[in-house]
Amino acid sequence: MAKNLTTRKEDYSKWYNELVVRADLAENSAVRGCMVIKPYGYAIWEKMQAQLDKMFKETGHQNAYFPLFVPKSLFEAEEKNAEGFAKECAIVTHYRLKTDPDNEGKLIVDPEAKLEEELVVRPTSEAIIWNTYKGWIQSYRDLPILVNQWANVVRWEMRTRLFLRTAEFLWQEGHTAHATKAEAMAETEQMNNIYAEFAETFMAMPVIKGRKTESERFAGAEDTYCIEALMQDGKALQAGTSHFLGQNFAKAFDVKFATKEGGLDYVWATSWGVSTRLMGALVMTHSDDNGLVLPPNLAPIQVVIVPIYKGEEQLNQISEVALQLQSDLRKAGISVKYDDRDTQKPGWKFAQYELQGVPVRIAIGPKDLEKGSVELARRDTLKKEFISRNEVVDKVQSLMVEMQDNMFKKAQVFREEHTTRVDSFDEFKKVLKEKGGFISAHWDGTAETETKIKEMTKATIRLIPFDGEKEEGSCVLTGKPSAQRVLFAKAY
C-alpha cells in the first residue's frame, strides 16, 4: 500500500482526507471551508464537465450565465427557498476598503461604502434566474426555456470536507421553464436519468434512482428526484438531484405566459444540479489503500510509460520505443504520459501513479528491449503481465473497456452485498451498526416516523426508489401500513 497512507480499515474518513490531498486532487485553503482544486483534480472535473455538457446539449439545453449576487429582496421572494438557505449564506454588505487611520499598512471596511441593499452570494440561483425569466417569457412561443449554468455557489457550512461539503463549490444548475406540468415533470425525470447514465457509464458508479421524501426535498420544490450511490464505508451519497418546482417560482416572481388557447397561466419549472461533490463520490467508490483508482473514461492520464534504465544510452534506446508507443496510443485516442524525468526513480514513479490512479502503467527496461516486450500493470486489480510491444495498442484499448466495466461491476456487487431487507426495528439497528449500507424497509409515510428513526439511528430515508416493487407491509418502527419499501442509510 502507499507509503504512510492510512488504510480504509484503520480510519475511512482519515484515508479519504489524506488521499484527496496526497493524490493532488485538492487541499484546504486559507479561507474557512473553501478548497483549492489542484490541477490533477481539476483535470478530472473538466472531463466530468465536458461529458455532462455534451449530454445537456444533446437534449437541447444551452448554457448562460447569471449574476453571482442575489439582492436580499429577490432572495426572500420564494419563502421556502429563502428559509432553506438563509441560515448558511455569505452576505456582501460593503463595496470598499480604506486605509485604517490607526494603522497605515492595514485596510478596514469603509463604513461609508455600505450597500443600500445587502447582496447574498448565490447558494443556488432560482431567485435571480426566475426574476430574469420574467422578462423573457410572454407567450407559449417563448417556452420551453432550457438553460444550464456552470458556476460557483456558496453555502456557509460549518463542518466542511474536501469535495463532499465545502463552503464554496463548483456545480452546474439547470433551470427550465415549461408551458405544462407534464412537460416539466418529464424534464425532471429526463435530467435525473442523464445523471444516472453519467454516473454509471463514466464514473463507473452504480446509482439508485428515486424521489426524496417531503422532508428531504429541495427548499421550494414540489418533488425532488435523485440518484444515490453507496460508498465503501457503507454510507450513502446523494450524487445528483433534479427538482420539479411546480409553479412556485413563477408565482413568487409573477411569471405568467399567454397560453396557446388564449388564456394566461403561471409557468412550470424545474431545476437540477450536480457538483464537485461527485469528485468525492468518485474517490470513495473505487479507491483502495494504495490510492486512487480512476475509471478510464474520466482519467486525465489513461496510460503512463515509465523507462527503467541505467545511463543515457539505455534511456535513449528505451525512449525511442516509448515515444513510438506513445504516438501509436495517442492515435488510438488514448491519453498517454511518458515520464522520463531523471529527478525521480522508477519505484517512486510507480508509487506516485498508483497513488494518482492512472489506469495502466507500462514499464520498459533493457530486457524488454531485447525481447520486444513491455510490462503492463492495471490499476484496478494491480495485476501485471508482460506482453509483446505489437500488442500494446490493442491490449490497452480492450483494457479501457474491461476496466471501466470491471470497476462498475465491483461497485455494484459491493452495493448488492450491502443492501439488506429488514422487517423489524431491532434488525434495522443491528444491520445499520454491524454492516451499514442501504436498508430496505417499510415506512408509514409520515415525517414524524422519519424524524424519529433519524434521531434514534442517524439513518435517513435516502430515497423512495422508482423501481421498488409495490409490496405492502408494515412500518419498521410503528407497524402502521406501508405500500412500498424505502431505502434508509447513514449518508454524507
Place this chain on the structure above:
Amino acid sequence: MAKNLTTRKEDYSKWYNELVVRADLAENSAVRGCMVIKPYGYAIWEKMQAQLDKMFKETGHQNAYFPLFVPKSLFEAEEKNAEGFAKECAIVTHYRLKTDPDNEGKLIVDPEAKLEEELVVRPTSEAIIWNTYKGWIQSYRDLPILVNQWANVVRWEMRTRLFLRTAEFLWQEGHTAHATKAEAMAETEQMNNIYAEFAETFMAMPVIKGRKTESERFAGAEDTYCIEALMQDGKALQAGTSHFLGQNFAKAFDVKFATKEGGLDYVWATSWGVSTRLMGALVMTHSDDNGLVLPPNLAPIQVVIVPIYKGEEQLNQISEVALQLQSDLRKAGISVKYDDRDTQKPGWKFAQYELQGVPVRIAIGPKDLEKGSVELARRDTLKKEFISRNEVVDKVQSLMVEMQDNMFKKAQVFREEHTTRVDSFDEFKKVLKEKGGFISAHWDGTAETETKIKEMTKATIRLIPFDGEKEEGSCVLTGKPSAQRVLFAKAY
C-alpha cells in the same frame, strides 16, 4: 438596416447598448452593474474559451480552481495590489440571514453572524494564489508552475456597460511561478503573443502589441504587456494583458525556493488575463447598422437555412433538400441551423439572423427546387447570389475562410486609416477631436506629462509598441527629448 436599431452615426454608444440586448447577447440584471449573459452570447464566449484553453494547454498550462474569497489579511499583503483594488471590491461581512422580528415575511442580516475577518470577493487572485503557492514550492524541481483559472471576479465599478465594464465579469487568469527572471519574462511575452494570435486569427481583430507606461500598469506588476485594438468609433480597447510581476508577490507571501546551485531565492511570477470584455470588442470591431457581424471562427451558427414556402407540401419538398444540405455541411465541419418554424415569416427570420450576425444565410424557395439552386447571402458584405445546390458545401467552406480574412482586413484598413502621426500638440488635439483613433506621438517619458495630456484631452497612452521604430524626436507637449513614439487614444 435593422428595424429601430440606432445607427452608429446617430449614437455609437446607444447603437452598442441596443445591439447587445437585441441580438440576445446579454442584458442588465437586477443586481447593480452585473449582467446576465444570454445563451446566444454565452455560446460565443464558449467558443472563445475553448480556443484560448486549447492554446494555453498547448503551451503547457493546466487549469485549477482557487477560492472566490480572499481574507482581508491576505488581500492587503501585497501593498500596491491591495491599494489598486481596495476602492472597488465587494466585501462579505456576515454569514447568515434571519427573520426580521419586526416584519415576519422579511429577512435581515443576523448581527450575531459576523465574520471574525472580512472576506473580499476576488477582484483578481494573485493574493489567494500566491498564499497557496507558498505550500507548493520548496525547490527548483517544483518550478515552473503553469496554472490557469477560469472564474468570475468582482470589481465594484460605478459606471458599467454590458461586457465592457461590469461589476462581475468572467475571465481567465493565468498565474505562473518561475525559477528565473528571464523565464518569467519569456512567459509574459509568450502569453501576450497568444492573446494577439487569438484576437487576430479568431476574432478577426487586429491588435497592437506593446507595454503599458508605469502609471497604466497592473497594480503590483513590474511590467504590463498588452494588446490594444481600435473600435469603429475611434476609441481604443485594451483586449488582454500579461504582467511580469517580478518577485513582488513572492516577497509579500514569502515564497522562496532552493535553487539548483544550493541557494535560496524568491520565486519569479507572471499573471495574464482576458475577460468577457472581449465580447464587447468583438461587437464593436465588426458590427454594422444591421446588427452583429460575427467572424466565422467564433460564430455559434455559421450557416442558417431558411425555407420559403406556401403550404405544407412545398415545405416538405424544401425540407428534404435543406436537411440534406444541413447534413452535408455538418459533415464538412460547419455548424448549421435549419429554421423551419412556422410561427415566423421568412422576412422576420432574415432580419433576425442578420441582427445576430450569422455569417451565411441560405434561402430555398419553390423556384430553387425547380432550378436545383439556392440563394446564398453573406453577412459581412450583405451580397447575395444564386448558386447550384451541388456547389454549396465547397462555396460555404471557402466563404468561411474568405469572410474571416475579409473581416480582419477591413478592420486593419480602418485602423491604419485611423492611426495618425502627429508632431505638435495642436495637431494632437485636432486629430483627436475630428478623427479619433490612435495618435502616434513623441512623449518625454514622464508620468507628469502623461497625466497633463490625459487631463487636457482625455487621451491616454495606450501602449509603447514593441515594433515601434526607435525614432528620436521631441515630446508633443513639452518638447523634451523622446526616443520612441507611443500610441495615444481615448479608450474604453
